[in-house]
Amino acid sequence: MRLSPGIRLAATVVLFAIAGVSRAQQPAPDLVLSNGKIITVDERFTIAQAVAIKGDRIVAVGANPEINQLAGSNTRRIDLMGKAVIPGLIDNHMHLLRAGTTWLRELRFDGVESRKQAIEMLRARAKAAGPGEWVYNIGGWAHQQFADDPKSFTREELDQIAPNNPVALQESYYQVFLNSRALHAFGIEANAPDPQDFVKGSIVHDTRGRPTGVIQGDIAATRPVAARLPKVAPDQLEASTRALINDMNRAGLTSIGVPGCTSDVLEIFQTWKSQGKLNVRIFCIDGAAAGAPEQVEASLKQIARMKLFQGDSYIDNIFFGESVYQPLHDPMFGLKSDPRPDQLEQWRRMAMEIAKAGLPLHVHAELHNTIDAFLDQIEAVNREHPIKNLRWTLVHLNQINAPQLERMKNLGMYAAVHPWAVINGGIMHEGFGDGAYDMPPLRTIQNSGIEWGLGTDGTAANQYLPFTTLYFAVTGKMAGGAKVMRQTIGREDALIAHTRKNAYLVFQENNLGSIQPGKLADLLVLDRDYLTVPADQIRNIKPVMTMVGGRIVYDVDPSAPASAR
Numbered sequence: 001m002r003l004s005p006g007i008r009l010a011a012t013v014v015l016f017a018i019a020g021v022s023r024a025q026q027p028a029p030d031l032v033l034s035n036g037k038i039i040t041v042d043e044r045f046t047i048a049q050a051v052a053i054k055g056d057r058i059v060a061v062g063a064n065p066e067i068n069q070l071a072g073s074n075t076r077r078i079d080l081m082g083k084a085v086i087p088g089l090i091d092n093h094m095h096l097l098r099a100g101t102t103w104l105r106e107l108r109f110d111g112v113e114s115r116k117q118a119i120e121m122l123r124a125r126a127k128a129a130g131p132g133e134w135v136y137n138i139g140g141w142a143h144q145q146f147a148d149d150p151k152s153f154t155r156e157e158l159d160q161i162a163p164n165n166p167v168a169l170q171e172s173y174y175q176v177f178l179n180s181r182a183l184h185a186f187g188i189e190a191n192a193p194d195p196q197d198f199v200k201g202s203i204v205h206d207t208r209g210r211p212t213g214v215i216q217g218d219i220a221a222t223r224p225v226a227a228r229l230p231k232v233a234p235d236q237l238e239a240s241t242r243a244l245i246n247d248m249n250r251a252g253l254t255s256i257g258v259p260g261c262t263s264d265v266l267e268i269f270q271t272w273k274s275q276g277k278l279n280v281r282i283f284c285i286d287g288a289a290a291g292a293p294e295q296v297e298a299s300l301k302q303i304a305r306m307k308l309f310q311g312d313s314y315i316d317n318i319f320f321g322e323s324v325y326q327p328l329h330d331p332m333f334g335l336k337s338d339p340r341p342d343q344l345e346q347w348r349r350m351a352m353e354i355a356k357a358g359l360p361l362h363v364h365a366e367l368h369n370t371i372d373a374f375l376d377q378i379e380a381v382n383r384e385h386p387i388k389n390l391r392w393t394l395v396h397l398n399q400i401n402a403p404q405l406e407r408m409k410n411l412g413m414y415a416a417v418h419p420w421a422v423i424n425g426g427i428m429h430e431g432f433g434d435g436a437y438d439m440p441p442l443r444t445i446q447n448s449g450i451e452w453g454l455g456t457d458g459t460a461a462n463q464y465l466p467f468t469t470l471y472f473a474v475t476g477k478m479a480g481g482a483k484v485m486r487q488t489i490g491r492e493d494a495l496i497a498h499t500r501k502n503a504y505l506v507f508q509e510n511n512l513g514s515i516q517p518g519k520l521a522d523l524l525v526l527d528r529d530y531l532t533v534p535a536d537q538i539r540n541i542k543p544v545m546t547m548v549g550g551r552i553v554y555d556v557d558p559s560a561p562a563s564a565r
């Protein structure tokens, strides 16, 4: 049927009228946040004043009058009093679920920049725990972060601080400090053979053959200690995981990419989700890496059966990772690698099957030669099974260089960057000399134009606090303030890498990463403005409120009237 121009015009007017009516009849938002500085982190980095939320989604973002007029009689209003709001922060790689099994028992030093304070914390925890109970942490710190006195701990000192408790303090995956009771508990004694499960030479002895309390030598050396430490009791696992998630929300994290979604903790998350009480979104990175040539066949079969993206925006499986073939998993503090052709062949068989199955891959890649060798394999895989739309991602990348970034870009790959130097800057400078100033080469990565996001690799390899990571990216300073990296980036780019880009890296770009109509209402109200606070204070920024899916999951002072926050 052909319409005359007049009728067509009338039809258009009617359509407009209908649109107008339906808009007027739209239910009022549940919540309006106004009078703030809304750092939306949208594509144009728009700054707004107010946000309206209905259910779990953002429905409008704009100026105060336009958002305020949407409110109805049942709309809850929060006056932000000029405070800055940013999207909920996303860590694209943190071993979160594993941490639930120890969190309540750990004495965490993340962000503790005073040795004096750390000692006071130790003393208080030993007293609270009672005689004979373990006092320990499993990584997340290094002594170089103690600005007042960047010294390690001695056996004698720990004996003095906690004479009645076994103590184990693990610095990243670099070394562990034990006191006499802990050495005794592990059966590490003077003039006795070292326990079988410890790496040969990792137990440091003094000239008289007495163990000094230091266990040293990368992840393999520290692992036997962590394996022997008591986890929380099964009936405490939920409480421990709850404490962990509360700490994540308090730190500003609302979504996390999780290598290794262990089933016992995952079950707790599923229960919370069904009750509407899951306060962090988790995107699992999992899959059976082969540990030896004879395991490859079995792994290939598992890959062919693997199904991703069966979940939702709270819990999902999104990547195969973070290892493909264990013998080519670079150690954390290794200085260089020499991947063998036979090992690379096994790696390629695995990668080929992953590509053939159409699975996204998220793989640990650190040392120069390893990255080059992986890219050789991926280029070969790509010729048979194109990976273009699979978001294959190399992760950690503290030593990536510009030509490697170019190769990744040409393959349509992504970069998940985890600056280990945030706590390990001192250790890395000892190993790499001035080369460590370019680890990771953040400016090179940013300027390459590759899509990339920031994370930590916490909670053992690194600390977990996102504002400490942002501070590092902007200042090049590690926790405690020592300058360890020279390739700093602007604070807008750093924030984009911790929000919108990470939403892409966890396959949630339509739901997360910016404050825009239609996206999930995950956001933070900050105690100071990320964009204007002196750069050295970025690590001190604290959320006063954290929201996940329109629910307030952390509130610095729930009893205070909203306007006083």
Ligand SMILES: [Zn+2]
Residues within 6 Å of the ligand: 322, 364, 396, 457
């Ligand atoms: Zn890793």
